Amino acid sequence: MPRLIIDEREIEVPEGTKVIDAAQRLGIVIPRFCYHEALGSVGACRMCAVKFLQGPFKGVQMSCMVDARDGMVVSTTDEEAVQFRQRVIELLMMNHPLDCPVCDEGGQCLLQDETVSGGHARRRFPGPKRTYRDQYLGPYIKHEMNRCIHCYRCSRFYQEFCGYRDLGPLQIGSRMYFGRFSDGPLESPFSGNLVDICPTGVYTDKTARFKLRRWDLQRAPSVCNQCSLGCATVANGHYRGVMRIEARFNRDVNGYFLCDAGRFGFSYANGGQGRRERPLLPRIAGVSASAPSALASAREALENISQKYGPRAIAAAGSNRSSLESQAMLALICKTRDWRGPVFFFDPSERGKTVAAVQELSSDIAVSMREIEKADLVIVAGADPLNEAPMCALAIRQAARKNAPIVTIDSRPLFLPCEFTHFPVAPEKIEHYLAMLVWKAVEKVAENPGKDAEMFCRQLGALSLESAPPEAMAAFSELLLASKRPVIICGTDVTRESTPSFAAGCARLLKCAQKEAGLFFLLPGAGSFGSALLSGTQSQTFGDLVEDIEKGVVRALVVSECDPFHYYPDHARLERAVSKLEQLIAIDYFPSETVERASIFYPASTVFETGSTYINQEGRLRFAQPVHCGGAPISPGEHPPRVYSGLVPGGDHLPAWKALCQIASMPREDGVPAPEKFIPSVLPAFSGLGAGPIYPVDGPRLLSPGPGFTSQWSQRGEEAGEGAPDFELLLVEWMFGTSEFAAWSDSLDAAVCEPHMSINTKDAARAGLSDGDRVSVELDGGAFEIAVSVSERTAEKVLVVPRHQLLDWQKIKGFPVRILAGKIRKI
């Protein structure tokens, strides 16, 4: 551990720490442009010059390029170093346009800050400024090359960190240009980070362009709720609208970055045009009403039903996108008021898998994304990281960059932005392949691993022998045997119900084999972990409620932040069931079909208007602070607003849980119950966290030390054998176009592609289909039309179809879906 002195203060830092980072530990932020912790040092901008007074180096050196060493004495304030840094600013400002007044970066521009703090105010250079032609980079990123200071952050992030290959450094010398081969949208779904990473305004957020000044914004730490990772964000509110999302650093979760779905998928909160207009006013029987009257009539209606039919005639449903507060309140209401539910899941298998994953994940094997980056081998089993949890794909890439082999076992034609080997297998074979891969590494597990481990190991051994491994597998078995920090990433979307437990068993066995093995689950949504915890003991899903409605035992349905019409697999049946209800009470911020049909509707506030908690897929608490009060956004024509009023239309929304609390007449001690009190009452794991207004700080993990090997896996069901229908239809997530957020956010429209159905090459040949054909797929509830994408990388005997907003897949009638070849017709 080298000890050095920086600006007369001593510090000891780990071996390999750069002087620039050592200084930062002392609170001395040395100016920099090219250096970025995630990208490393390249010494291009020369801005971080400091003077080395003693030690192995002397004189002015770049602090990002020098490892801290014993005996170094460094001055950041030495005149020579300061003068040189001022010159660097002068050199960069030779060409930088003074368009700060109209630059979206203004006020949050590193170059601006350094120019001001460096004291550069007068341009000495008598020559002209160079200019460039900008490129069209797609709907999200505005290119403004004249502002470029050539720090190479963009190309290094884009190519090295993310692995995409369509943006880079062009030309030479002072003509250096950063751009694409030709105009066109950036291919990387992580392109939005260019906005954050560029130290000046070359890349700005088009969705926020010319709408705001940084110093006018209401900013708060928030959390992305679009997938189960719960990435840290900063949400920016202005004029009652959400204007922009930025990535917020979180070491364990997303690091410095964010995916484009998370960054640009916020506009639902502002509402859109026509059918996407956010419902801001409460409604009773379709007629606008005041908030107190809507809540009061809901309360009365429910009380009436409870008196007439008993409390069990009221059922409650939440979803995987609800906050933990809402979920817990629903659970508490059902407990105290004896309502039916709450249900959070639509597909029983998804419920089973999510619950199993949550039960299996224990602190001894759970890893964070940061630990995935450090893995020396990554196995992706039944997961599609790029589509289900995009930032996870970036974490995998970081492992691959350090030469970790990446193996994927999945039915989908996966893509990852790094080198990886894909084994396309049907869902029922995923465990078998995983067993073949893992067996060699675990067959001689450490002595005395315990009875359960031995039993699991025996079963695994038997499963690995079910068929001969493919040729390419052997090499990976060897690599896994030699690995020290392997990580298994398992999903819940296309896997069998037993697979999460099986993957956990594999991770535990690898642990028994003296490896620092890790396990990482991908879950269906931001609220999935909470849903699983709260519905752990009851196996009901929404389908059971539909039956209860049909039978007439359920007369009222309360849905909170949930749109059954989006998820329930039989649209027509749901329509009939809903029409039988006496009351459908909906609390939501989306203008969903359920909201349309509700007898009483209460407009809930969004995560940006409410403090919300989520538990991400690794059991980590993620807390989003409220950003602004919300309400009808001021449209551009009214900018700047001329009338300020205390009464903001739609600005008095309650979060769903508070509305629920009122309509269920929940007892309150003083005013509104506090989440830190009522959440522990349904989730005992929370009791240890202590009280406080914002009880979960950013990060603790709520996991038990480890249940050991569970017997869940051996209870797996029988697979359909001979004579099974030809195809299994797998409904899957896409990064853009399948989520409810995408459906209601016009800001994401530009990223949504036409849906297509993936099919294996051999299957396609048998069915007489070729790439690009359009087919009609006949389902039990009707047919949909879709383009076909043929690939050897898709497993045989499956049809992979996205739950796409342009596809009315809600005709499948039930889960799972098996289809005969004859039901697919070329059109």
Added chain:
Amino acid sequence: MLPDELKVKLREVIAAAESPREKAIDVMFEIQELQGWMSDQAMVEAAELLGMTPLELEELATFYDYIYRSPVGKYVIKVCDSTVCWLEGRRRVVDYIASRLAIPMGGTSADGLFTLLPVCCIGYCDRAPAMVINKRVFGNLTPEKIDRILSQLAKNADFSGSE
């Protein structure tokens, strides 16, 4: 579209390399030999042969001095503008060629035969002033010598060779 024979040849060139990218310059030189410059279409096709994206090839093409991303004449006359040639009168050489071909520096003659460009030191300082035409070097330039070279090139459209 690149001719098929050329593609066959380029694939051979690439196959001989330690890694395909190593041959990026050779591939672009071969294409320029045939087409004079690297059109967008040629860039896309060359990149595909090299297992690169067009952007990755563009990163190289725009870096180097001898790769042309705009159309050039059949003969690219690059007159050395570095120190020794400057000392030995490269200005007069440029002026002479420019007036003889009636083109400015950077221009291409009306018949599409000649493009006039500056180039940094070509390593023939002992024979300054010097110029390089399609990789062939001519030194100790005088108006008479330039006349001879240019008229021979104009006559002999099928030009190739080495010093």
Added chain:
Amino acid sequence: MPDYPRVLFKNRKPDRVATLDEYRESGGYQALEKFIGGAISPKEVIRLVSEAGLLGRGGAGFPSGMKWGAVADSSPFPRYLVANADEMEPGTFKDRVLLHADPHCVIEGMILAAYSFSATKAFFFVRPSYESSARILERELENARKAGFLGDRILGTDFSFDIVVHRSGGRYICGEASALLNAIMGKRPNPVKPPPYPTEKGLWGKPTVVNNVETLANVPHILRNGPEWFKSLSAVSHGTGTKIYGISGKVRRPGAVELPMGTKLSEIIDVHCEGMAPGSTFKACLPGGASTRFMTAERYDIPMDFESLKKIGNRLGTAAIMVFDHKTCLVGATLNLMEFFARESCGWCTPCREGLIYMRDLLWRIENGEGKEEYIPNLRMLCKEVWNSYCALAPGAAEPVISLLDFFEDEVRQHISEKGCPFHATADH
């Protein structure tokens, strides 16, 4: 004219390239046959070359034996050798003359160098304007292959090695060793700062040695005749071997001459170049290429070797001597050099990418009558500041400017006070 032993230019013909047979007749490939046949171990090759005190001829003057020795015994295979024939610094052309004189001398040197650290493949990195050299090399490499000096199991031994010609797209920065390696791998030729050194992680992450052409050409002679002989070739006791000096500019007979290391500048110009060009008086020269400092008539008798030039704060560099006469405007010459460096900057770091443009602009204004007094201290500061660049290109570019201001400040001031170039009427340029 004094009669010095000719080593590298022994087979130089006035009108053509020496053939393989001619090279063999002059003793060529003897070292190879003798040593690779098992008479000498690779370590011994390194020892002999180190003992001979062979310094790199590419400009930096790094001991060659030490560079080869830096490839650790335990380091992985394959290992690569690169012959750097990029030679793109203004004034430098010696390697071309050498390749056109006696290519096999370089080829044999490469085989021996490769043998010393067990390289199996070499790249001959050639700039586009040396296409003729590339073709000569390709022809002669094939001849060497046919004679069994290259390819699998050279001369029946266990040693296999081959050389390919790699054509550059043409940029000065490619001559910088780490940028050159990027160029060969088909990456953008930006320099990369060590560690790791190329000898540890070079081409495709494998050990790689980059040597200058002239350096390599010396190797067979050292091994054939011994270190003592090599040392005795030098005119000065602190130097070794001969040196190819490339003289250009205002001398009567410019060209490349091989002379003992440390031959005096006066002798080089007066004797070997037959004096200054008619009507020209010596004003100054750049002694070692564009990135060295102007040397005035005061130093006319200086021995031209690494040590002697270092002592006066200058560098031998590539020993490319550019001679300027009394009619030459040195502001104009410096501006021309700066045009070159600014255009050839790879654009990686700020001081080089922007700083050289800045200097070029100030020099242009001084030369063209727009100069101001305040430009002089600003230029001095910039010269100092570009030393904090990423690689040596910009510090090299600053060298002529520093010396212009040190030795010819009056001339610079005259430009400013007269609002124009006082040489315009008389100069050629």
